[in-house]
Amino acid sequence: MDILNFxxxxxxxxxxxxxxxxxTLGVYITFRVLDFPDLTVDxxxxxxxxxxxxxxxxxxxxxxxxLAAALLAGMVxxxxxxxxxxxMKIPGILAGILTMTALYSINxxxxxxxxxxxxxxxxxxxxxxxHAIHGISPKNSQILLGVIVAAIIIAFLYWFFGTELGCSxxxxxxxxxxxxxxxxxxxxxxIIALVLSNGLVALSGGIFAQVQGSATVDIGIGTxxxxxxxxxxxxxxxxxxxxxxxRLICMVIGSIIYRAIxxxxxFLGLPSTDMKLLTAIIIAIALFFPTLKKGIQQRRGYHxxxxxxxxxxxx
Amino acid sequence: MLELSHxxxxxxxxxxxxxxxxxxxxxxxEPGDFITVIGGNGAGKSTLLxxxxxxxxxxxxxxxxxxxxxxxxxxxxxxxxxxxxFQDPMRGTAGDMNIEENLAMAYRRGKPRTLRWGITxxxxxxxxxxxxxxxxxxxERMTNKVGLLSGGQRQALTLLMATLQRPKLLLLDEHTAxxxxxxxxxxxxxxxxxxxxxxxxxxxxxxxxxxxIQYGNRIIMMNDGQVLFDISGEEKKGLKVEDLLERFQxxxxxxxxxxxxxxx
Ligand SMILES: Nc1ncnc2c1ncn2[C@@H]1O[C@H](COP(=O)(O)OP(=O)(O)OP(=O)(O)O)[C@@H](O)[C@H]1O
Ligand SMILES: [Mg+2]
Numbered sequence: 311m312d313i314l315n316f317x318x319x320x321x322x323x324x325x326x327x328x329x330x331x332x333x334t335l336g337v338y339i340t341f342r343v344l345d346f347p348d349l350t351v352d353x354x355x356x357x358x359x360x361x362x363x364x365x366x367x368x369x370x371x372x373x374x375x376x377l378a379a380a381l382l383a384g385m386v387x388x389x390x391x392x393x394x395x396x397x398m399k400i401p402g403i404l405a406g407i408l409t410m411t412a413l414y415s416i417n418x419x420x421x422x423x424x425x426x427x428x429x430x431x432x433x434x435x436x437x438x439x440x441h442a443i444h445g446i447s448p449k450n451s452q453i454l455l456g457v458i459v460a461a462i463i464i465a466f467l468y469w470f471f472g473t474e475l476g477c478s479x480x481x482x483x484x485x486x487x488x489x490x491x492x493x494x495x496x497x498x499x500x501i502i503a504l505v506l507s508n509g510l511v512a513l514s515g516g517i518f519a520q521v522q523g524s525a526t527v528d529i530g531i532g533t534x535x536x537x538x539x540x541x542x543x544x545x546x547x548x549x550x551x552x553x554x555x556x557r558l559i560c561m562v563i564g565s566i567i568y569r570a571i572x573x574x575x576x577f578l579g580l581p582s583t584d585m586k587l588l589t590a591i592i593i594a595i596a597l598f599f600p601t602l603k604k605g606i607q608q609r610r611g612y613h614x615x616x617x618x619x620x621x622x623x624x625x
Numbered sequence: 626m627l628e629l630s631h632x633x634x635x636x637x638x639x640x641x642x643x644x645x646x647x648x649x650x651x652x653x654x655e656p657g658d659f660i661t662v663i664g665g666n667g668a669g670k671s672t673l674l675x676x677x678x679x680x681x682x683x684x685x686x687x688x689x690x691x692x693x694x695x696x697x698x699x700x701x702x703x704x705x706x707x708x709x710x711f712q713d714p715m716r717g718t719a720g721d722m723n724i725e726e727n728l729a730m731a732y733r734r735g736k737p738r739t740l741r742w743g744i745t746x747x748x749x750x751x752x753x754x755x756x757x758x759x760x761x762x763x764x765e766r767m768t769n770k771v772g773l774l775s776g777g778q779r780q781a782l783t784l785l786m787a788t789l790q791r792p793k794l795l796l797l798d799e800h801t802a803x804x805x806x807x808x809x810x811x812x813x814x815x816x817x818x819x820x821x822x823x824x825x826x827x828x829x830x831x832x833x834x835x836x837x838i839q840y841g842n843r844i845i846m847m848n849d850g851q852v853l854f855d856i857s858g859e860e861k862k863g864l865k866v867e868d869l870l871e872r873f874q875x876x877x878x879x880x881x882x883x884x885x886x887x888x889x
Contacts, residue, residue, distance in 0.1 A: 470740075474733060477722075477743035481730055484719035491678070491717070492786075493704035493734045 316577060323573040325449045327566030328456030329517050330536065334544070334565045335463055335558065336510030337537030343471070344503040345483040346395075349406030349534055351511045353413030354387035356530030358512025360420040363427040363525030366434055373435040377516045384512020385505045387413060392501030418527055426526045427519075434520035452521050459517065463510060464558045470506075471554060479503050511537075535589050540565040542596040568592065626826055627654040627677070627794055632686035633850075634672055646672040648850040650686070654794070654828070659820050661837040662830045663869070664847030670830045671712075673847070674796045677828070679703040690793060705735035708787030708825075710780065710800040717783030720772030724763060724782065727771055728752045731786035755785055759815060777808035781815060788819050795820065795827040802832060813840070834866045844869075848877060 333355060340348040358380035365376035387409060394405035421427050439451040446454070470476045481489045482499040490496055511533070519525040544564025548557055571592060572585055580588075634647040646669045654660065662670050676683055679700040687696045695703055711717050718727050729744040729752075749767070756764035759781050763774075771779060780800055787795060797816065801809035817840055820827050831837050837844055843857035846869065853876045856864060 472743050473740045474738040474743045475740055477726060477730060478738045481719045481722060481726075484721040485716070487711075487716050488719055489730070490701045491704055491707075491709045492730050493701050493736075494730075494738060495699070495701045 319573045319577045320570060321449050323569040324566055325452040325456065325521075327569035328453055328460060328562065329521065330514060330569065331456070331460055331540070331562040331565035332463060332517065333511045333514035333533060334537050334540040334561045335460070335467065336507040336514070337534065338541050338544075338558075338561050339467075339503055339507040339510070341538060341541055343480055343483050344500065344507075346402050346500070346503070347406070348388075348391060348504060348507060349403060350387055350391040350409045350413075350504070350508055351406075351537060352530045352533045353410035353417070354384045354508040354512045354530070355515035355518075355533040356417045356525075356527065357387055357413055357420065358384050358515030359519035359525040359529045360417045360427070361512070362516030363429055363519040364420055364422070366520060367427050367429045367432045368422070370433070373433060373438060373520055376520075377435065377513060380516030381509045381513040384515070385509035387512065388504035388506070388508030389501060391508070392504035395504075396497035396500045414527070417530075421525065421527065426524055429520065429523045429525075434523070435517065436521045448521075455517065455521075459513070460562050464555070464562075467558055468555055475499075475502070532586055532589070535586070535593065536568065539589050539593045539596065540568045542593060543567050546596055546599050626656045626691055628652070628689045629677070630687050630689075632676060632688065633684050634669075634676055634681070635684055638684075646850055647676065650850075650852060652845075652852065652855075654826055656826055657824055658843055659825075659827045659841035660829070660843045660845055661841040662828060662845045662847060663832070663834060663837045664853075668847040669850040670847055671798055672850075674709075674798050674828060674830065677703075677794070678707055678709060678796060706793035708734075708790075708792030708795045710783045710787050710795075710797045712799040712802050714776040714779040714783070714803055717786065718771045718779050721770065723768045723770050724756070724774075725749060725752055725767040727782065728755075728786060728789060731789045734790045755789070759785065775808075777804045777812060780804060780808075780812050784812065784815060784819065788823065788825065791823060791825070793826065795825050797827065797829040799830050799832060801836075816840075834869055838864050838866065838869070846873060846876075848873075853877065 333351070337348075337351060340346045361383045362373075362376045362380040365371040365379055366373050371379075390412075391405050391409040394400045394408060395402045398405075400408070418425070435455055436448060436451045439455055440446055440448065443451070443454075471480055478489060478494045479499045479502060481492075482494065482496050482503075486496045489499070515530065515533075519529065541561060541564060544557075544560040544562075544567075547563050547567070548560040551557070551560075568589075572588065575584075575588055576582060629650055629652045632647060632650045633645070636642070636644045636646055646667075650669075650673065662673070664670050675681060677688060679695070679698055679702075683696060687694060689695065690706055709717070719730070722730075725744055725748075729748060732748060732751075752767060753764045756767070761778055761781055763778060763782065771782065774782065780803075784800070800816070801812050804812060813836060816829070819825065827841075829841065838861075842861060843855070844861055844864065845855050846853040854872050856872075
């Protein structure tokens with residue numbers, strides 16, 4: 311009985327984790343590739359949710375088209391932060407906070423001045439899937455949807471960051487001076503990365519709103535922290551692998567593990583309001599992990615191992 | 626080819642930290658000039674190179690390259706005709722990317738970045754050959770992260786990157802200062818070979834007077850934001866360190882004392 315409940319909770323965690331992993335991939339682009347702590351995501355996740363819920367719930371739009379609209383809305387959010395920081399030279403963190411704050415008001419406007427849009431009986435993406443595949447459970451339909459979308463995005467990102475433009479974005483994150491001296495406008499690369507990142511975050515928000523059956527104004531609160539936690543957990547899983555493809559896949563795995571940890575704790579009876587505290591603790595532990603590993607290796611006196619850990623840390 | 630006329634730069638104007646780094650500099654480079662630039666700390670050598678590269682704007686004066694006014698062009702656009710190597714080995718390469726990716730970035734200097742693949746097969750062969758010429762074994766490590774290379778290796782790579790697309794002008798700001806003497810000599814050798822072999826126009830800042838005399842066809846001494854003297858041709862060829870010191874004394878009315886200026 312208990313074990314069945316537990317498995318059910320974990321099943322749900324996988325479904326949630328995959329859907330949120332699209333957001334994690336977005337956060338990965340700014341946090342790791344561009345080396346830019348972008349706080350816009352709390353706002354753009356909610357924007358994606360609001361746009362998608364509004365179009366599906368109140369306008370009866372095709373749920374997939376609504377997701378495309380959510381993606382575009384998120385890209386606009388990213389552009390605003392990019393413009394504030396790259397063109398108006400507002401410090402990155404502040405630019406993100408400004409956009410995020412402004413989006414709170416804008417999101418309520420998108421939602422027709424309401425705090426919540428319910429999607430009872432609306433034609434959402436998971437319902438479309440359940441119609442198409444007979445007998446598939448709600449959770450499995452979410453997993454299927456999440457896997458398909460995440461796979462498409464990973465394939466896209468893998469291609470994109472291998473192109474000339476993608477390489478110059480990666481180089482901007484690594485060494486902006488060098489990139490400028492090689493003729494790349496770092497303002498442009500910064501904006502493109504933020505546009506791409508927030509588009510994915512909003513897409514994730516749009517899917518999440520549809521599958522959970524509502525969008526609320528506070529749906530995006532804490533998104534950035536969840537994203538960071540998932541990125542960091544994903545990197546711990548990644549370990550020494552250096553390829554870009556495994557790295558992206560580990561972002562999805564990180565998101566699932568994060569959800570599993572949260573579900574486990576909820577399952578053990580902690581109130582859901584403790585989740586933020588727990589997330590902060592997870593991030594702290596995950597960030598401490600490389601240092602801890604290095605410490606243990608040093609004590610064992612493996613000089614070579616220490617060097618690898620150092621190079622891993624630099625990546 | 627490069628012409629600076631009445632260029633000046635003041636940092637932090639109107640504050641207690643106001644610093645006039647360049648005072649009314651006029652300078653003309655002929656195609657093929659290899660100019661070494663010497664001068665004490667704070668003389669304005671880096672500022673001069675940064676102004677040419679567009680790192681920050683001039684307060685006054687104009688900069689033209691091949692009769693095109695570039696005074697107001699942003700840094701990334703001036704990169705189309707400039708190759709640069711910096712004093713800090715970290716500065717000229719992306720440590721998180723591998724050697725061939727860094728070269729591929731440099732290979733596209735002056736070209737738009739499109740959605741074409743960031744590095745092609747033919748390029749790899751080209752990079753392999755070019756790296757082999759450096760004689761540092763880097764051609765066998767093309768997929769290694771640049772962050773794993775030593776300072777000297779990074780500088781040699783940056784030099785190769787700066788000249789991969791032929792620049793109209795090569796700017797070298799003490800690019801061997803952070804290296805040990807032996808590596809510095811090697812990198813300087815490469816520099817000289819590349820500049821000579823490809824007939825590049827170059828400005829090389831150095832703190833080593835011997836290097837300044839040994840290399841190039843023209844030497845400029847800067848002090849306090851001004852050009853003290855400019856020696857070229859036959860006179861440059863026969864120059865000795867003592868001559869430079871004497872010239873400084875005559876121009877400045879005082880003796881040159883500078884710890885970082887290498888006399889021996
Ligand atoms: N970004 C800056 N802001 C303020 N002052 C600056 C800046 N860059 C240079 N300066 C000042 O301008 C003067 C000239 O500096 P510059 O770096 O050009 O000297 P330099 O000849 O390259 O010296 P060094 O041999 O030490 O490299 C110095 O007094 C320096 O303190
Ligand atoms: Mg300097």
